[in-house]
Amino acid sequence: MSDIDAMIAQLESIRQQAQQDFAAAADSEVLTALKVKYLGKKGELTGVLKGVGGLSVEDRPRIGQVVNTIKAELEQVIEARAAELGAQADAARIHAERIDVSLPGRVMPRGALHPVQQGLDEMTAIFDRMGFMIAEGPEIETEFHNFDALNIPPEHPARAMHDTFFLRDTENGEPMLLRTHTSPVQIRAMQRFVGDGHEPPLAVVAPGRVYRCDSDVTHSPMFHQVEVFKVDRDVSMAHLKGVLQYFLSAYFEQEVPIRLRPHYFPFTEPSAEVDIGCVFCAGKGCRICKGSGWIEVLGSGMIHPNVLKSVNIDTSIYSGFAFGLGVERLVMLKHGIPDLRLFFENDVRFLRRMGA
Ligand SMILES: [Zn+2]
Known part of the structure; x- marks a missing residue:
């Protein structure tokens, strides 16, 4: 297996793992942390690029292209998951704040003349x-x-x-x-x-x-x-x-x-x-x-x-x-x-x- 094939296999495995993690993220905070983990400046995708120096001049752009494609794809996945989580949070908030208009009102005791x-x-x-x-x-x-x-x-x-x-x-x-x-x-x-x-x-x-x-x-x-x-x-x-x-x-x-x-x-x-x-x-x-x-x-x-x-x-x-x-x-x-x-x-x- 050449270096480039190994790197592409590594990128593929990161992509799959990231997709699984994003889908499992329970809330937007977890999702943000995962975004940093995979796509951040010191993230896993960037980490793979560090090995690019060992590749031939012809292979380097190919790796760059694969990384960009995966990055774009993962960003879309994150966005979709973020929208999903947002909708869930809204629904939960609306449920928590709902008012049951059929409940009887609180009765204030009222005085009367003797x-x-x-x-x-x-x-x-x-x-x-x-x-x-x-x-x-x-x-x-x-x-x-x-x-x-x-x-x-x-x-x-x-x-x-x-x-x-x-x-x-x-x-x-x-x-x-x-x-x-x-x-x-x-x-x-x-x-x-x-x-x-x-x-x-x-x-x-x-x-x-x-x-x-x-x-x-x-x-x-x-x-x-x-x-x-x-x-x-x-x-x-x-x-x-x-x-x-x-x-x-x-x-x-x-x-x-x-x-x-x-x-x-x-x-x-x-x-x-x-x-x-x-x-x-x-x-x-x-x-x-x-x-x-x-x-x-x-x-x-x-x-x-x-x-x-x-x-x-x-x-x-x-x-x-x-x-x-x-x-x-x-x-x-x-x-x-x-x-x-x-x-x-x-x-x-x-x-x-x-x-x-
Ligand atoms: Zn009588």
């Missing part, structure tokens, strides 16, 4: 629709606004029944307390109205927190009331009944029968307790209405002349009706909530079920 606040908002909105003005008053009240002006003088037994939280502080010597009902807002709203030089009509809804020193299954030391009143010429019990009928049917989202029972409150005369036909048994009688078919929901009446006089409204021209309701009680009836304390324990399972 059921009592929802109730307050619903009730206030109904009166707002009827044209009542929304008013608020302080939770720390004077004895005058909470009692005296509402026709509850110091010796009146109703004061004792209110289980009042008295405060150590006084205002101009007058005892301060946590208001026991929202009725003092009636006084404050009328005082402001008259003080500003206005004449009735005046129609107000006053939602808010009230406090009584009382705590059991049906009583909480803090609870919510909505006070509603209207003062105008010729206001009668018929107006009161009409507003109650509209409000209670709107709030319970059904036509509820109502019944006014004579009662006594110091700040109204005549006074009536208001019952609705039981929303649970439609008046047939059940555990909740204690078989009567009726449920007491609020207290109402015609504003006592003494109350109007305390804020300098002329009772020979004007009269008015007023009522106050317990927000928790109505929310419990509307949603069938059995225990008042659920509102204040803040168990998220309950609040979530009641969420909007």
Whole structure:
């Protein structure tokens, strides 16, 4: 075997080995290293050329030609393999980054208004629709606004029944307390109205927190009331009944029968307790209405002349009706909530079920 035949056989074996290696390259880095190994300046093909000095002048170009052919061929193989590996890498990346649009989204927990606040908002909105003005008053009240002006003088037994939280502080010597009902807002709203030089009509809804020193299954030391009143010429019990009928049917989202029972409150005369036909048994009688078919929901009446006089409204021209309701009680009836304390324990399972 001549030198040139040996060299060509060597080149052929390098070519075959290189093709095998390139085909087996697992990624582009391995492929680059193989390219250097076979085709680089100090690579195997170049290494063969070093022996060219021992060949005859006629044979040297032949070897050069063979080396160039193999080099060109191998470069094509590398290019093809590189494209293949690139496509595989792209496919792998696309697979890794794929988004499954059929997966359910991540749910962010969403807050909701407390059921009592929802109730307050619903009730206030109904009166707002009827044209009542929304008013608020302080939770720390004077004895005058909470009692005296509402026709509850110091010796009146109703004061004792209110289980009042008295405060150590006084205002101009007058005892301060946590208001026991929202009725003092009636006084404050009328005082402001008259003080500003206005004449009735005046129609107000006053939602808010009230406090009584009382705590059991049906009583909480803090609870919510909505006070509603209207003062105008010729206001009668018929107006009161009409507003109650509209409000209670709107709030319970059904036509509820109502019944006014004579009662006594110091700040109204005549006074009536208001019952609705039981929303649970439609008046047939059940555990909740204690078989009567009726449920007491609020207290109402015609504003006592003494109350109007305390804020300098002329009772020979004007009269008015007023009522106050317990927000928790109505929310419990509307949603069938059995225990008042659920509102204040803040168990998220309950609040979530009641969420909007
Ligand atoms: Zn019932």
